[in-house]
Amino acid sequence: MTAVEDKPTRLISGPGMLLVWFYGVMVVGAVSRSAYQISTDFQRAPLAYSLSAVAGIVYGFITYTLVRGGETARRAALACCAAELAGVLLVGTWTLVDHSAFPDTTVWSYYGAGYIFIPVLLPISAMYWLRKAQNTVKP
Numbered sequence: 001m002t003a004v005e006d007k008p009t010r011l012i013s014g015p016g017m018l019l020v021w022f023y024g025v026m027v028v029g030a031v032s033r034s035a036y037q038i039s040t041d042f043q044r045a046p047l048a049y050s051l052s053a054v055a056g057i058v059y060g061f062i063t064y065t066l067v068r069g070g071e072t073a074r075r076a077a078l079a080c081c082a083a084e085l086a087g088v089l090l091v092g093t094w095t096l097v098d099h100s101a102f103p104d105t106t107v108w109s110y111y112g113a114g115y116i117f118i119p120v121l122l123p124i125s126a127m128y129w130l131r132k133a134q135n136t137v138k139p
Contacts (some may be wrong), residue, residue, distance in 0.1 A: 003044055006082050011065075011066050011067075011068075011069045011070075011073065011074055011077070011130070011133055014138065015049055015129050016133065017064060017068060017123075019122070019125065019126050019129060020066050020067060020100075021061050021124070022065060023059050023063040023066065023116065023126075024063055025058055026055075026059040026107075026118065026122065027055075027059040027060045027063055028033070029056075029107070029115065030052055030053070030055045030056030030107045031053070031056035031057075031059075031060070033056075034049055034050075034052035034055075035053075035066070036106075036138060037049040037052065037054065037104070038050075038112065042105060044066055044103060045090055045102060045103040047101070047102065047105035048102045048104045048105060048106045048109070049068065049104070049106075051087075051091060051106040051107070051108060052106045052107045052120035053120070054087075055084075055106065055107040055135055057110055058080060058083070058084050058087070059084075061076075062080050062084070065077035065080070066118055066126075074133060076126070076135065077126065077130055078099060078130045078131070081123040081126045081127045081130065082123070082127065083120075084122075084123040085120070085122035085123040085124065085127070087108055087109070088108045088111060088112060088119050088120045088123065089096070089120070091106060091108035091109060092108055092109065092110055092120065095109040095110050096110065098121055107119055
């Protein structure tokens with residue numbers, strides 16, 4: 001076992017720490033929102049509430065991988081951020097095109113307008129940071 005395997009290189013130095021903070025806030029927001037909506041009024045908008053729960057899980061995984069560090073975690077976070085961005089763009093566009101598909105909003109509705117557009121900006125920022133961090137993380 002090498003020293004790199006024993007102690008993965010940190011991904012949360014500098015701007016990475018800010019990403020962890022934002023993703024942590026988004027975990028709390030998305031999970032608490034979806035848990036409340038699913039437990040109180042799931043039949044009203046099951047797709048919207050389920051998508052909010054998925055968003056919370058995605059945010060949690062990305063937060064974990066950023067804190068975990070190392071090349072494998074960096075790659076996993078990068079792939080998950082790309083999937084997150086695709087989800088935000090898909091759901092955001094879907095909510096603009098067909099308002100009736102979502103009787104209530106999701107975290108990703110209207111590209112995250114309810115969350116000050118953080119859901120669309122965060123994965124772009126994270127992917128930029130993770131690509132930049134590629135040069136500092138050793139396999």
